Amino acid sequence: MAHARKTTHSRKTAAGKKTSQRRSTARKSTTRTPKRWSQRVTKESDALDLKRGVFKLTSAKKIAASLKRSAEHSERRKTGAYRSALSMLTFYINRAGKTLPRTQRERLEKAKVELKRAFGRE
Template sequence: MGTALRAAGFRWGRKELTHGSCQKDDTIPQNSRAQEDQREASHDGAQEPKRGAPKRWSQRVTKQSDALDLKQGVFKLTSAKKIAASLKRSAEHSSRRKAGAYRSALSMLTFYINRAGKTLPQTQRARLEKAKVELKREFGRE
């Protein structure tokens, strides 16, 4: 197909297909070698880290939640009942939360479990899953 177009007087420019009978050449001018080298150097795959952005946003959310004032180490407590009670207390006393107290507490607990992922030990994961059940019980949602 390319040879048929060329025979008909069409040629490919960098911008668009042009016809040979056109007076104006609509192709994009070639950049100088220095400009190309500068562009390649700035986009060589190595990206600069964003300044001021924390490395682990999920850790910051857990520590400095805008919705709940969590007791430090709440997810490390040894009892599911203590975890649920602490989350309930934090959710009920918070004036900045956007949803109901139950939803805020459960969201924070689920967030912590999901973000920990595979690194969360099975014993702690089981304790946190029990805390979800206890949280439901404390809010009377069973």
């Protein structure tokens, strides 16, 4: 009766010694998936279709304007434009955590205020 073990093969190395090598039963996926789930959420979320690099912009007003434009034109969002834009901005800040540089965090926090102003919710 045959055993249900992974087969082990030997191969010769450049020095002529034999090494054992196991055959892997798992196959690698051919589609490229994001490394982190938060990266996938940012790209594929039903909240918004974001402009590439929106959170890297140099001005809080530009970030807020881009988020507003994306939220208003998005066909995939499930709630109001303001709520979608603010939640995506908050999500980005929270997921970046301690790795987000202080200057960028301050810029993004100012973008929240600008977003409220842009939607007339001061």
